[in-house]
Amino acid sequence: MAESNSFMSSIDALMIIFVDFMWGTPLVVLLLGGGLFFTIYSRFTPYRYLKHAVQIVMGKYDESDDPGQINHFQALSSALASTVGMGNISGVAIAIHTGGPGAVFWMWMSAIVGAATKFFTCSLSIMYRGKDDNGETQGGPMYVIHEALNSKFRFLAVLFSVAGLFGCLALFQVNQLTQIVRDEIFIPNGMFVDSAMTGNLIFGIFVAILVAMVIFGGIRRIGIVASRMVPAMVILYLFAGLLVIFQHFWAIPSLIKLIVVDAFTGDALLGGAVGTVILMGVRRAAFSNEAGIGTEAMAHGAAKTQEPIREGLVAMLGPFIDTIVVCSITALVILATGVWQSSEANGVTLTAQAFTLALPGMGRFLLLASVGVFSISTMIGYSYYGAKCTSYLFGTKWKKHYRVFYVITLVIGAAISIDAVINFLDGMFALMAIPTMVSSLILAPKVMKASKKYFSSLEKEKDIDIYPK
Numbered sequence: 079m080a081e082s083n084s085f086m087s088s089i090d091a092l093m094i095i096f097v098d099f100m101w102g103t104p105l106v107v108l109l110l111g112g113g114l115f116f117t118i119y120s121r122f123t124p125y126r127y128l129k130h131a132v133q134i135v136m137g138k139y140d141e142s143d144d145p146g147q148i149n150h151f152q153a154l155s156s157a158l159a160s161t162v163g164m165g166n167i168s169g170v171a172i173a174i175h176t177g178g179p180g181a182v183f184w185m186w187m188s189a190i191v192g193a194a195t196k197f198f199t200c201s202l203s204i205m206y207r208g209k210d211d212n213g214e215t216q217g218g219p220m221y222v223i224h225e226a227l228n229s230k231f232r233f234l235a236v237l238f239s240v241a242g243l244f245g246c247l248a249l250f251q252v253n254q255l256t257q258i259v260r261d262e263i264f265i266p267n268g269m270f271v272d273s274a275m276t277g278n279l280i281f282g283i284f285v286a287i288l289v290a291m292v293i294f295g296g297i298r299r300i301g302i303v304a305s306r307m308v309p310a311m312v313i314l315y316l317f318a319g320l321l322v323i324f325q326h327f328w329a330i331p332s333l334i335k336l337i338v339v340d341a342f343t344g345d346a347l348l349g350g351a352v353g354t355v356i357l358m359g360v361r362r363a364a365f366s367n368e369a370g371i372g373t374e375a376m377a378h379g380a381a382k383t384q385e386p387i388r389e390g391l392v393a394m395l396g397p398f399i400d401t402i403v404v405c406s407i408t409a410l411v412i413l414a415t416g417v418w419q420s421s422e423a424n425g426v427t428l429t430a431q432a433f434t435l436a437l438p439g440m441g442r443f444l445l446l447a448s449v450g451v452f453s454i455s456t457m458i459g460y461s462y463y464g465a466k467c468t469s470y471l472f473g474t475k476w477k478k479h480y481r482v483f484y485v486i487t488l489v490i491g492a493a494i495s496i497d498a499v500i501n502f503l504d505g506m507f508a509l510m511a512i513p514t515m516v517s518s519l520i521l522a523p524k525v526m527k528a529s530k531k532y533f534s535s536l537e538k539e540k541d542i543d544i545y546p547k
Contacts (some may be wrong), residue, residue, distance in 0.1 A: 093501035100508035106360050109370045112515045113191025116198050119522060123533060124197045124394055130536065131391040166400065167315075167449060168254045168426040170408040172500070175424045179333075180340030182409040184356050189401035192369025193394045199372065199518050201390030201525045202226070203379035211473045217379015219372040219514045220470045226521055234513035235470070238372055242467035245506025246373060247484065248289075248457040249491035249499045254426040255453040256281050256492040261427055262442055275493060282492025286485045288454065293461040293481055312404065314451070318444035319407035322436040326414035333413045369397055371507050372514035373463050387532040390525070411436065425496055457488065 173181040199219070208221035220235040220242075227234075256278050264270050270277030323330065341356075368374050378393045408429060412418050415432040423431055426449060433441035461484050468480040491499060 093498065093505065097501045097504045097508070100505050105508055105511060106356065108515050109195075109511060110188060110191060110360060112370060112519060113188070113195040115519070116194035116522065117191050120194055120197070120526065120529070123529065124194060124391060127391055127533070127536075128395075131395055134388055134392050135395065166404045167408055167429050167445075167452060168250070170405050171412060171418075171425055171428040174409065174412055174418050175428060178340050179337045179409075179413055179418070180342070181356075182337045182406070183341035184360055185401055185405055185409075188360050188369065189397040189405075192397040192401070195369045195515075195518070196374060196393040196396055197390040198522055198525050199370065199375045199514060200378040200393035201386040201528065202518060202521055203375035204381065204383060204386035204389045205524065205528065206521075207379060210469050214474075216466065216469075218376035218466060218470075219510075219517060220467070221379070222375070222521070223513060223517045226524070227517060231517070234517060238510055238513040239467040239470045241506045241509035242372070242376075243464055243471070243480070245503060245510055246460045246464035246467065247487045247491070247503075248453075248460045249487060249494070250496075250503055251453040251456045251460075252282060252285055252488045252491040253494065253496055253499050255285065255449060257496070258426045258430055258446060258449050262430065262446055278493045279489060282489035285454070285457070285492065286488040289457045289461070289488060290481070290485045292458050293465075293484070294478070312399070314444070315404065315448040316407060318433065318437070318441065318448060319411050322411045322414065322433065322441070323407070325436055326410075329414055330410065333410060336413065337409070368507075370511050370515050370518075372510050373460075375514070376463050376466050377459070385532065386525075387529050390529075460484075 170182070170185070173185065202222045203217035203219070206222045206225040207215050207217040208225050210216050220239045223231055223235040223238070259281055260270075260274065260277060264274075264277050270280075374393060374396060378389050381389045381392070383389050412429060412432045415435045417423070417428060417432045417435060421428060421431055430442060430445055433445040435441075437444065461481060464484055465477045465480050468476050
């Protein structure tokens with residue numbers, strides 16, 4: 079047992095070194111700086127077409143005979159099923175616990191520039207779609223690199239796919255769902271008191287069976303399920319969060335000030351480490367809204383459309399819904415209740431304590447329901463990403479094998495430590511971001527050329543209201 083613990087400690091130490099190296103200044107600059115470049119390079123044009131983006135999502139431009147597998151709404155729902163998840167509940171708590179309230183500000187900044195990043199990456203996912211070995215149209219960073227760049231960049235497509243195969247395992251989601259079920263159901267009812275591991279494994283098996291029932295149906299079934307679950311889960315969580323915020327409405331201005339001031343001083347951290355605040359905010363934002371990581375481009379790349387810019391606009395809505403709205407609700411609940419200062423808890427447990435304190439009796443059940451829907455929907459969405467990476471590397475016949483592997487890892491994720499999970503996934507996300515951002519920066523002029531043509535056509539047709547220039 080001692081040798082096993084020593085081995086695991088060594089693995090954890092190596093993972094920390096790997097993650098700290100990957101999430102150094104260069105990657106932060108690549109994500110934040112790249113997003114800022116996309117924002118300025120596009121001259122803020124996409125932001126002016128938010129109304130048009132909503133019209134697209136609502137089905138105004140859907141054509142059943144367009145290439146692709148799912149409609150715009152299902153594509154956005156599939157992407158949100160992966161992004162609006164435990165990153166919004168547990169990830170925000172981890173960001174505040176590790177980086178202080180100021181980390182939330184840098185999550186906001188990442189989301190704002192991340193909207194422009196998604197516009198470019200997801201437009202490219204439609205613009206340069208490829209075909210798998212079954213001849214079916216596919217999109218995503220690996221296909222963008224394969225179709226648009228010459229062979230010397232092909233290794234980036236392989237790097238993205240390998241990292242995506244492992245980075246899109248839903249270890250974090252099942253781990254945190256198991257944690258809250260253990261804390262809120264098992265322990266209060268005296269279940270598995272003598273063997274927490276047994277309880278974790280049993281619950282992990284239950285979740286694995288539930289997820290398997292959906293994911294073996296492919297992206298069409300995932301899109302249908304996600305389009306029904308995502309709106310419901312967002313509304314439920316916002317309802318619970320707003321109940322808490324209204325209780326502390328008088329404190330909101332001071333909490334916003336705390337977030338902004340701490341973002342540039344790091345006073346909430348020992349030693350005032352501003353760099354740690356920025357790093358934690360960017361890391362958790364990347365895990366939350368996935369802008370620049372490339373996963374979202376795989377979902378939007380399956381949309382039924384012949385117009386790349388149209389899907390780029392749809393994708394741009396994601397960070398606003400995910401980070402600016404949902405993550406902000408979580409952050410304000412945690413800060414308003416004060417649990418971030420009074421508790422040593424981390425992750426979903428910290429968020430659960432905030433809701434329980436603010437809404438005695440009802441809060442824990444509302445959060446438990448939200449966590450259940452959030453995490454299950456993300457597990458469903460992530461399975462598609464990993465299967466797509468597997469298909470690119472080894473062929474479509476390996477998709478079923480990957481899904482079996484994916485389901486098995488849900489059981490493993492329910493039993494291992496949260497630190498090991500976060501470090502592993504952060505490392506894989508960093509590896510995915512490099513090919514996604516590099517290829518998008520190289521191909522940015524292609525997107526701008528297409529967007530000028532598309533927006534010019536819209537203005538001539540007067541299909542939408544354009545804000546005054």
